[in-house]
Amino acid sequence: MKQFTVRTKVISEAIFDVDIEADSHEEAEQIVNEMIWNDELTDELRIHSSIDDERYDATQWFVCTCGHGFNENQMTDNEECPKCTTPIPAEEFE
Numbered sequence: 001m002k003q004f005t006v007r008t009k010v011i012s013e014a015i016f017d018v019d020i021e022a023d024s025h026e027e028a029e030q031i032v033n034e035m036i037w038n039d040e041l042t043d044e045l046r047i048h049s050s051i052d053d054e055r056y057d058a059t060q061w062f063v064c065t066c067g068h069g070f071n072e073n074q075m076t077d078n079e080e081c082p083k084c085t086t087p088i089p090a091e092e093f094e
């Protein structure tokens with residue numbers, strides 16, 4: 001098996017109603033805004049959320065024979081270790 005780090009980006013949307021008492025539209029919206037940021041609506045968020053967009057970017061990690069760890073973005077164009085220029089075995093690549 002090869003080693004990867006996957007940068008994960010998930011954009012989700014949650015639409016739901018919160019019934020509260022307030023003196024104005026602005027106060028009502030501010031109260032719910034604070035409830036969101038105080039984690040008082042986590043159940044509602046979870047129940048009503050849907051994923052709008054998602055993206056996964058995998059970065060492969062390597063360890064050269066001398067023990068240097070580096071990822072594919074740090075590797076030289078010659079597919080060598082960037083610290084000691086040891087060639088990376090071909091079987092490490094897809």
Ligand SMILES: [Zn+2]
Pocket residue numbers: 064065066067068081082083084085086
């Ligand atoms: Zn090395």
